[in-house]
Amino acid sequence: MSNSPMILQMQNITKTFGPVKALTNVNLEIARGEIHAICGENGAGKSTLMNVLSGVYPSGTYSGTIFYDGKECNFKKIKDSEELGIVVIQQELALSPFLSIAENIYLGNERQKNGVIDWEATRADAIKVMQQVGLQENPDTKIMDIGVGKQQLVEIAKALSKEVKLLLLDEPTAALNDEDSAHLLQIIRDLRDNQGVTSVIISHKLNEIAAIANNVTIIRDGSTVGWLTNSKENPLDQDELIHKMVGRELTNLYPDHVSHIRDEIFRVENWTVHHPLDQQRVIVDHANIYVRAGEIVGLAGLMGAGRTEMAMSIFGHTYGSAVSGKVYVHGKETDTSTVQKAIGAGIAYATEDRKGYGLNLLQNIRENALLAALTKHSKHGVMDDGVERIAVEKYRKDFNIKTPSIEEQVSNLSGGNQQKVVLAKWVISNPDILILDEPTRGIDVGAKYEIYEIIDQLADEGKAVIVISSELPELIGICDRIYTVSQGVITDDVQKTKFTQEYLMKGMTQEKTQLKKVGE
Amino acid sequence: MSSASLTPQKKENIKKGSVLASFASNARQYGIVGALVVIIIVFEILTGGLLLQPNTIVQLIQQNAYVIILAVGMVMVIIATHIDLSVGSLVGFIGGCIALLMQNAHLNWFLAIIVGLLIGLLVGVWQGFWVAFVGIPGFITTLAGMLIFRGLATTMINASIPVNNTSFNAIASAYLPNILGWWGPFDGLSIVVGILAIVAFAWTQLRKRAKVSKVGLVPEPINATYIKIAIASVVIAALTFEFASSGNATQGGIPIMLVIVGVLVFTYNFILTRTVFGRRVYAVGGNRRAALLSGINTRRVDFSLFIHMGLLSAIAAIAMLSRLSSASAATGNSFELDAIAACFVGGTAVTGGIGTVPGVVIGAVVMGVINQGLSIMGVDSALIQTIKGLVLLLAVAVDIMSKRKKR
Ligand SMILES: Nc1ncnc2c1ncn2[C@@H]1O[C@H](COP(=O)(O)OP(=O)(O)OP(=O)(O)O)[C@@H](O)[C@H]1O
Numbered sequence: 021m022s023n024s025p026m027i028l029q030m031q032n033i034t035k036t037f038g039p040v041k042a043l044t045n046v047n048l049e050i051a052r053g054e055i056h057a058i059c060g061e062n063g064a065g066k067s068t069l070m071n072v073l074s075g076v077y078p079s080g081t082y083s084g085t086i087f088y089d090g091k092e093c094n095f096k097k098i099k100d101s102e103e104l105g106i107v108v109i110q111q112e113l114a115l116s117p118f119l120s121i122a123e124n125i126y127l128g129n130e131r132q133k134n135g136v137i138d139w140e141a142t143r144a145d146a147i148k149v150m151q152q153v154g155l156q157e158n159p160d161t162k163i164m165d166i167g168v169g170k171q172q173l174v175e176i177a178k179a180l181s182k183e184v185k186l187l188l189l190d191e192p193t194a195a196l197n198d199e200d201s202a203h204l205l206q207i208i209r210d211l212r213d214n215q216g217v218t219s220v221i222i223s224h225k226l227n228e229i230a231a232i233a234n235n236v237t238i239i240r241d242g243s244t245v246g247w248l249t250n251s252k253e254n255p256l257d258q259d260e261l262i263h264k265m266v267g268r269e270l271t272n273l274y275p276d277h278v279s280h281i282r283d284e285i286f287r288v289e290n291w292t293v294h295h296p297l298d299q300q301r302v303i304v305d306h307a308n309i310y311v312r313a314g315e316i317v318g319l320a321g322l323m324g325a326g327r328t329e330m331a332m333s334i335f336g337h338t339y340g341s342a343v344s345g346k347v348y349v350h351g352k353e354t355d356t357s358t359v360q361k362a363i364g365a366g367i368a369y370a371t372e373d374r375k376g377y378g379l380n381l382l383q384n385i386r387e388n389a390l391l392a393a394l395t396k397h398s399k400h401g402v403m404d405d406g407v408e409r410i411a412v413e414k415y416r417k418d419f420n421i422k423t424p425s426i427e428e429q430v431s432n433l434s435g436g437n438q439q440k441v442v443l444a445k446w447v448i449s450n451p452d453i454l455i456l457d458e459p460t461r462g463i464d465v466g467a468k469y470e471i472y473e474i475i476d477q478l479a480d481e482g483k484a485v486i487v488i489s490s491e492l493p494e495l496i497g498i499c500d501r502i503y504t505v506s507q508g509v510i511t512d513d514v515q516k517t518k519f520t521q522e523y524l525m526k527g528m529t530q531e532k533t534q535l536k537k538v539g540e
Numbered sequence: 541m542s543s544a545s546l547t548p549q550k551k552e553n554i555k556k557g558s559v560l561a562s563f564a565s566n567a568r569q570y571g572i573v574g575a576l577v578v579i580i581i582v583f584e585i586l587t588g589g590l591l592l593q594p595n596t597i598v599q600l601i602q603q604n605a606y607v608i609i610l611a612v613g614m615v616m617v618i619i620a621t622h623i624d625l626s627v628g629s630l631v632g633f634i635g636g637c638i639a640l641l642m643q644n645a646h647l648n649w650f651l652a653i654i655v656g657l658l659i660g661l662l663v664g665v666w667q668g669f670w671v672a673f674v675g676i677p678g679f680i681t682t683l684a685g686m687l688i689f690r691g692l693a694t695t696m697i698n699a700s701i702p703v704n705n706t707s708f709n710a711i712a713s714a715y716l717p718n719i720l721g722w723w724g725p726f727d728g729l730s731i732v733v734g735i736l737a738i739v740a741f742a743w744t745q746l747r748k749r750a751k752v753s754k755v756g757l758v759p760e761p762i763n764a765t766y767i768k769i770a771i772a773s774v775v776i777a778a779l780t781f782e783f784a785s786s787g788n789a790t791q792g793g794i795p796i797m798l799v800i801v802g803v804l805v806f807t808y809n810f811i812l813t814r815t816v817f818g819r820r821v822y823a824v825g826g827n828r829r830a831a832l833l834s835g836i837n838t839r840r841v842d843f844s845l846f847i848h849m850g851l852l853s854a855i856a857a858i859a860m861l862s863r864l865s866s867a868s869a870a871t872g873n874s875f876e877l878d879a880i881a882a883c884f885v886g887g888t889a890v891t892g893g894i895g896t897v898p899g900v901v902i903g904a905v906v907m908g909v910i911n912q913g914l915s916i917m918g919v920d921s922a923l924i925q926t927i928k929g930l931v932l933l934l935a936v937a938v939d940i941m942s943k944r945k946k947r
């Protein structure tokens with residue numbers, strides 16, 4: 021091991037995908053034992069840089085040099101970089117849902133004796149690394165039975181099992197609520213302080229960066245545009261960071277918006293949903309909500325409170341079993357038991373899980389964006405190319421989807437830009453009632469503002485908008501009214517005047533035994 | 541926000557997209573075409589020029605029509621992540637039904653065809669029902685169908701039923717009438733159709749280009765379009781020459797089978813690329829849950845696909861029966877494998893979501909040319925099978941490698 025203070029130096033990294041130049045002469049220097057943040061807009065090239073470093077893109081497919089621990093490296097595959105202690109946690113989690121926590125931790129790195137898996141050692145070692153990340157679960161629990169927050173911890177435990185020296189985390193907190201995020205960040209800090217693990221973290225949540233990073237590298241349009249330091253004496257200037265990221269001032273995080281609220285157009289009564297496999301488990305419990313035209317209503321709750329489940333069960337019963345309750349659209353009782361019926365009634369649901377439920381990665385932007393509005397863009401069952409292209413092109417501009425053309429495969433887009441395609445798909449379908457589940461997940465600060473503007477505009481057009489978000493400031497910033505949800509029960513209906521994080525948290529954390537139900 | 545649009549430098553890079561780049565970006569499509577050209581040239585040399593004789597080409601089409609007919613349906617089924625193993629048995633079964641109707645029930649040949657098509661539709665409804673509404677995987681449903689219909693065919697046909705209706709038998713062996721007469725040694729109709737085809741191709745290419753720029757997008761470089769048109773013109777002209785000089789003293793020109801196959805290929809390509817239904821097929825194949833949550837009735841898509849497949853199996857059965865002039869219990873054996881092989885050679889993804897009609901047509905032609913070339917050379921048919929197997933493996937291997945490289 022060399023004694024240079026720099027654990028990693030990436031010099032003049034340039035990476036192209038056909039005609040698209042994703043990185044141009046990027047330089048990155050990481051000091052031993054620091055936590056280094058990389059910031060930049062969607063599509064700036066952050067994930068690409070991590071993929072270059074870890075060998076996902078083998079040496080030869082990019083130009084530039086990488087020095088790790090003082091030695092030049094030419095990784096041909098991910099295993100090569102892992103051998104030297106570089107571990108990436110990808111933007112999209114790569115765990116196997118049907119395997120247990122322990123099995124996932126040692127996946128591809130199995131504890132074995134003479135070619136046979138040593139289950140005792142697997143479990144014992146798994147418990148050890150799980151303790152290090154503060155994951156209190158049975159190692160035999162299946163991944164699909166734990167929340168995203170814990171899944172992230174499993175990923176980190178997996179990294180620890182590989183004797184990590186340099187940990188790369190690509191938007192690890194995008195899908196986490198504040199509490200889980202804070203926990204995760206503390207673990208990264210502990211790893212640094214106790215085991216000397218250096219971390220590189222990519223995130224669009226700037227206050228997290230301010231809380232954890234020692235240094236920040238900023239990338240814009242594939243080039244490094246600046247560095248900032250962050251310490252107790254010299255705290256990070258977030259405004260400066262934003263300025264460097266987006267290339268202009270951003271005075272407000274949320275647009276000023278005055279809602280013009282009209283008649284009620286959407287109402288759900290006594291909505292009850294059970295677990296899809298276990299009919300005894302109540303997931304949503306006699307929920308009552310209503311939304312008026314022009315109104316933006318938030319659903320605030322902790323992870324697992326049942327917000328997504330409620331939305332999906334309303335939207336064509338796509339979640340749960342034994343669904344009961346009534347839906348009224350424009351005052352008329354409406355059957356939403358299939359997705360076609362729900363869409364027909366003017367309801368749209370933009371999913372939080374873009375890879376699982378949102379996109380067809382094999383199709384291009386145009387085909388994905390139109391999927392929910394095929395018949396509207398066709399004549400006698402035949403697609404109208406021209407109309408189709410014009411429609412999608414308009415939304416590509418509105419949402420600022422960064423791409424050479426709408427004919428690009430969505431799998432080639434950056435994470436945030438994929439998210440925008442999901443949103444565009446539902447806006448194009450022109451619904452009356454729009455349920456947005458984590459609409460700004462993985463989206464950069466500048467683009468968030470634009471998405472809020474689009475939401476405001478939709479409300480102004482007289483649509484009813486429901487926003488599910490794990491970021492309370494976001495809900496407070498854009499909503500007219502917020503329902504708090506706890507353990508499947510709507511616990512409060514909070515008016516704008518009462519919006520504070522503390523007040524909302526009270527409703528979000530009420531215990532089931534002492535719950536009062538709203539609207540009964 | 542300015543930053544989200546491309547930097548000037550990037551725009552420059554894209555604009556530079558030369559003719560070469562435009563072709564390179566479609567390399568996967570052109571790869572298999574290139575392979576076909578090489579194979580044709582190799583066999584043309586090995587067979588001493590026999591491969592590209594007019595009558596060999598006509599024979600090639602008449603012999604392989606069933607593969608293309610089945611493959612255009614199979615590709616849709618595979619795109620939607622299913623598979624249909626029953627098509628071979630269906631060819632035998634429906635062929636047997638039509639033969640019985642004509643020979644024993646003395647039904648008019650045209651009516652017999654209609655009934656045959658209806659039987660195909662009904663079988664499609666039957667299989668589609670189990671797949672779409674009961675939820676039995678297509679693999680299992682059609683494996684059952686393969687056994688059921690082969691069994692029925694065998695019981696029904698016994699040894700064989702000869703068909704001696706000349707009109708019916710002409711479908712697979714005759715040509716379109718020489719309505720424009722012979723122009724020297726050439727069939728006039730073939731030449732007129734050939735010229736029309738070239739004009740139509742050029743026109744659609746230019747129109748497509750104009751449409752793209754009309755909606756404000758950057759079309760492919762004009763030279764690329766010209767090169768495409770030029771290559772297509774040469775190919776169509778060569779084929780026109782071949783057909784115009786095909787046949788014998790009494791008839792020649794465009795084989796009826798070519799018209800049937802051409803219409804089907806054209807129709808299904810249109811369905812898959814231009815219609816709402818086609819878009820849904822790709823959506824279901826690429827991500828079924830996302831398709832469902834976008835309001836697509838995935839069951840109805842599955843159901844329709846098996847109906848299409850049933851209909852196409854019936855058409856293949858008619859082609860086969862007409863060609864062999866007799867129905868036998870073994871007709872259509874392993875046809876499903878020929879169709880599936882054509883799909884995969886033609887670039888269809890095993891995991892669904894990807895595939896095109898032109899691709900599988902070329903896949904089918906590749907297999908057909910290899911078959912024909914080797915037969916002319918007098919290679920044993922068992923060995924031909926082995927070689928075809930290796931070609932399938934090679935084609936898919938190359939496809940996978942090229943995809944891996946692109947990363
Ligand atoms: N396989 C690919 N083919 C073509 N272009 C690609 C590919 N992968 C990435 N790109 C392009 O490279 C650029 C950088 O993408 P990257 O994923 O690194 O962005 P990012 O900074 O991680 O953004 P986000 O914050 O949205 O995750 C984008 O313009 C993207 O469209």
Ligand SMILES: [Mg+2]
Pocket residue numbers: 066067068111190434435436
């Ligand atoms: Mg990224």
